[in-house]
Amino acid sequence: MVSWQSEEALESNCLNPLDPDEFRRQGHMIIDFLADYYKTIEDHPVCSQVKPGYLSNALPRSPPHMPEPLETIIDDIHKHILPGLTHWQSPNFFGYYQINASTAGILGEILCNGLGVLAFSWFASPAATELESLMMEWLGEMLKLPRPFLFSGGGGGVIHGNTCEAIICTLAAARDKVLREIGEENITKLVVYCSDQTHCSFKKAAKIVGINAQNIRAIDTTKVTEFGMCPSSLKQAIVMDIKVGLVPLYLCATVGTTATSAIDPVMELCRVAKEHNVWVHVDAAYAGAACICPEYRGLIDGVELANSLSFNAHKNKPSESKEVIDYKDWQISLSRRFRALKLWLVLRSHGVANLRKHIQSHVRLAKLFEELVGEDDRFEVVCKRNFALVCFRISPSALSKHGLSTGYLSGDASIDNGHIKNGHTVKEPVTSTANINDVNKRLLERINGTGRVLMTHAVVGGVYVIRFAVGATLVKERHVRSAWKLVQGHADAILSDRP
Amino acid sequence: MVSWQSEEALESNCLNPLDPDEFRRQGHMIIDFLADYYKTIEDHPVCSQVKPGYLSNALPRSPPHMPEPLETIIDDIHKHILPGLTHWQSPNFFGYYQINASTAGILGEILCNGLGVLAFSWFASPAATELESLMMEWLGEMLKLPRPFLFSGGGGGVIHGNTCEAIICTLAAARDKVLREIGEENITKLVVYCSDQTHCSFKKAAKIVGINAQNIRAIDTTKVTEFGMCPSSLKQAIVMDIKVGLVPLYLCATVGTTATSAIDPVMELCRVAKEHNVWVHVDAAYAGAACICPEYRGLIDGVELANSLSFNAHKNKPSESKEVIDYKDWQISLSRRFRALKLWLVLRSHGVANLRKHIQSHVRLAKLFEELVGEDDRFEVVCKRNFALVCFRISPSALSKHGLSTGYLSGDASIDNGHIKNGHTVKEPVTSTANINDVNKRLLERINGTGRVLMTHAVVGGVYVIRFAVGATLVKERHVRSAWKLVQGHADAILSDRP
Known part of the structure; x- marks a missing residue:
């Protein structure tokens, strides 16, 4: 038997990976799966009980040649994935710091992924750039940030993927500013400061931007200051470094440390740092969000003396820094998603009061x-x-x-x-x-x-x-x-x- | 009038941001919104027609104090966001390189966000780490990567957020390896190589890790080699740098450049680089995915001589590199999402053949x-x-x-x-x-x-x-x-x- 097919028919036989009706059907299935998951989340052991290697023994070693239906995949998720999860969204999860999911946040992510636009420049999707600028102003207002941190005051904010990226970007900016003055060959003289309670991603960031590992000072903290960094210890370290010919560059002050949510005294540390022309970054990854409550705002008093600030808006992490507005220049990656949409949904769905x-x-x-x-x-x-x-x-x-x-x-x-x-x-x-x-x-x-x-x-x-x-x-x-x-x-x- | 409320009642009056029934209702609304969007995507001008500043004039300058219903927000998306988008998913979008959305990919993202787990260590969610390792093996098999790039061969892969991150991680690794031999003070002598067609994020990455801006060599290309990098030009540049006391460090070879999808000859470039102990990274961000088709696999022949490879699996970008398996040590950020879930859904929903x-x-x-x-x-x-x-x-x-x-x-x-x-x-x-x-x-x-x-x-x-x-x-x-x-x-x- 011989048969012919039109090109259109051949095409429709091929995969149609974004068919709207199929998207609707499967999308509802996944939403229902998640709704059921939240309903029964307490039935799972919070902490996974599996042994290392459990999954590679359960799943095929090679990818399937032909498509499998979503129903089969969801079955496998029940059987093989859920038992291997530590359930971060469980109300019985009291570990680390939570990454609190919310309906609005998840819907915002769905929209952001579903619209599938990139926003590396204004032209590539004007709404994405403009909404991100506006959201940074909204957040700035919620945090009562000093005007120089806002676009309307000559500064501005950006949504980064994570704190480490915010630190790398500001650290590289601080480094290049100083090296322009003292010459690139002096990169090995640059010194950065943190405390022994600062998150390890700071050291990682410092090493990435080429700071000599011996020039990363972790100032000791004690119970006396509730594990906050002591300004006089910082001063002492800076003075000593200058004495031996090194160049103090950057201080990372933390509001809400990872181990104990300790608070570095921002105002006093800024004063010491500014005397010696040291860039101050305030890492408020955990506690920054709390500063939208009037009773906590005092904790970042002094931020007007700092050069940059980053915090984690319930898993959205903006970092406030300098100008321009092709956002690709504000971050590591060229490509960037429409993450402002998520923040917008969260802020509007809840309102500041809630x-x-x-x-x-x-x-x-x-x-x-x-x-x-x-x-x-x-x-x-x-x-x-x-x-x-x-x-x-x-x-x-x-x-x-x-x-x-x-x-x-x-x-x-x-x-x-x-x-x-x-x-x-x-x-x-x-x-x-x-x-x-x-x-x-x-x-x-x-x-x-x-x-x-x-x-x-x-x-x-x-x-x-x-x-x-x-x-x-x-x-x-x-x-x-x-x-x-x-x-x-x-x-x-x-x-x-x-x- | 005076009234009392139990604590439970007070609590239920407060925001319940992850109520399963409300999640289901609103989730279906968003899925329907997107299905309708795909159905009518050709009705929008592909390229946004708005003028700069259009959005800040349309939206409130301050965040709302009280919650707003999703219905209102969706109205605003129709009114204010869609006109400001450049519709990357439109079938009439032939710009840049596409980021092709698919039902499976979007559902994978929804699951990943909905389950809301972090996977920085095996313990933090075993399934996430194990599925990522397995997916890297699947992809490695699809690409017929040499065994040393696979976990089963002593190497291994990781999903990065973007190519720039993959380059920063491998560049920092190469830098530290060499500096351990020649001393940290010699960082200013390190030289990196690319072509004048290499994506600008390579220069950005090199500057971030502290390579002297004068030591970034962009080898000229011409029409004669169809804008691919010429191995003898590379050799000449390396020899010249060694002559003046510099230290050749890293070569970025591209398979499928951004401007014209030109191909650097991987095998020959690797041979030149290896003679001088230069780390070779193969950036196949665009064309890597095509190498799952037998007719294109030859383009990465020679990759067995390279040190690392990254490519973009339809917006998931794995980079193959070295050992361990607390994935936080493989990337910039400590926190990491369960991105393997998306890849798993895509590979299974379509199958390799499709x-x-x-x-x-x-x-x-x-x-x-x-x-x-x-x-x-x-x-x-x-x-x-x-x-x-x-x-x-x-x-x-x-x-x-x-x-x-x-x-x-x-x-x-x-x-x-x-x-x-x-x-x-x-x-x-x-x-x-x-x-x-x-x-x-x-x-x-x-x-x-x-x-x-x-x-x-x-x-x-x-x-x-x-x-x-x-x-x-x-x-x-x-x-x-x-x-x-x-x-x-x-x-x-x-x-x-x-x-």
Whole structure:
């Protein structure tokens, strides 16, 4: 048999990857899948229970030659992907800092991807550039930023993909400004400053832009300043560097550190830095959003002396810096998505009043947790709570009361990227601090092992603390209360374990 | 009147930003909005007709205090956003290179955002890390990459946000490797190589990682090599740099340049570079995807001699490099989304066979356009067509036939970021080349001015060419044919304009 086909018929036999009707049908399926996921999110263990390599054993080693229907893929997501997730959107997720999803944010992303425009220049899609400028003005107003940070005041803002990108861009700008004055050959003399609490992405950024690894100063912090950077220590470091012929370049001050949400004193640090012509970047990745509430705005007082500021607007991270308006020149990548659309949807769908309330409700729940810790004399809050993060532990006195103060540390205890592995064998006597740390490690391991909640830890000033961060969009008082009961229950068990 | 409210009631009065039922309702609305958009996408002028500043005059200067319903926001998108878009997904969009959206890709993004997990370490969501590794193996197989680039061969791949990020990461790795040998103080001696056709983001990346601006060598290319980099010119440049005490570091070879999709000869360039211990990165951002078709795979022959490779998998850009598997160490940012999910959906929903067909159908349409150009003796194809990009112009001979060869160039002709502004006044006599360029500029301006299609331009070897890139997901033969008729119509008009 012989047959002919018109070109049009041949074409329609080929893949039609963006058929509107098929898009509508499959789009509704995915939305329903997600709606059902949020409905039942608490049924999953927060923390994935899979073993390394589980997925490569479950899925084919090679890509399929022919198409598979979405129904099959969704089945596989249920079977193979969901069990391998740590459920960041679960109301029982109290680890790291949350990335709080919202309907408006997700819809904004869908629109941004669905319209599929690039916005590297005004011409490439005027709406994208203009909406981003406007959103940066809106955010600037919400944060009461000084006029020089706004387009209307000669400055301006940009949405970056992440904090590290914001730091690389400002650091490279600061570097080039100074090198134009002192000559490119002096790049090895440039020094940058942060504290021992600054996020590690700062060091990564500094190395990327070619700062000599020996010229990255991490100023020590202590409990005395609640792990905030001490301006006189900064001054001392700068003066010493100048004395040996180095060139102080850039200071990264953090409002809300990753470990304990500590606050570097922006105003005083800016004063020291400005005396020596050092660029100041304020990294408010976590706490910046809280500054839209009047009660927190004071924390970035002094920002008018800084050169740049970046923060995380619930997963949108604008960084305020200098002029122009082909946004490709404001960032690393040439290509850029229409991310302002997401921010616009979020701000309008919630309104400023509700965004404030949302942040305040998280702080209120963290305060509740702090009170619960305070009521149980076996526990202590280790660092001052600033926002919605409580750093706590079983206290040394509780340990000695329970006859564990001269206990033993398991020989194969190890912490690996927040994943705590801890054997049960008891081998050698250790110091009391190590012992307390070990008990708290074991406590966290047991808590997370239940799959009912997820918390993470930090070590500050040698002290192992459990971090309880409130920030999941779906979190309610009952989740906080039952998380605390879980902590207490496991503390009971651990404190009655005699060596 | 006085009233009391329980805490639960108060809480429910507050914003519930991720209510599953509301998510479902609004999610369906947005999906329907996009399905309707694709259905009617050809009704919009491809190229936005708005004037700078149009949006800030239309939208409020301050964020709303109270929430607004999604219905209002969607109205505003129709009224204010759509007119300000350049419709990249339109089948009449032949500009730049396309970012082709697909149902599977958009659904993958929705899932990735909806699940809202971060995947900076294996522990933070095992499925995300494991699926990304597996997808990199799948892609590696599709591209028939040499084993050392695969995890199974001791190498491995990662999904970056964009090419510039891939280059920064590999460039910083190459830099640090060499500086460990020759000392950090010698950073100013490092030299990097590209061609005058290499994408400008390479220079940006080199400056970011601290390469002295004077040490970025852009090797000249000519029509003789179809604007591919000449290995002997590279060798000459390297030898000269070594002679004056500099240290050759890194070569960026491009397969499918931005302007004309020219191809640098990977194998020969690698041989020259390897003689002098220079890191070779193959940037196949545009043409890499085509290499899944057997007929194009030969273009990356020699990649086994390179150190790294990056390409753009229809807007997902993996870069193949070295070991480990906490993906945060493979990229700039610490945080990372579950982007492998999107790639998985795309590969499974289409299957390798259809992805190949899809690419081949775009090449076929470009070939058709090339033939149409060839049939009209007023036009010429300026550069060899390699993939789905045709670079053409009105030819010098057509111009002289029409008595325009000693014509005049408008005094206020200017090109700004692909946005062509060109007055109509005719002022001073110019050389023939400038004249031909001007005529083609005017042709492109008139074509785009209709709003019926969008094409862009490039200047190579002093010649202004109109770029006709086929790549929109929805493009069919009729769009290509009517785009060509439009070109011919405007050529008629221009060629009958006598000075």
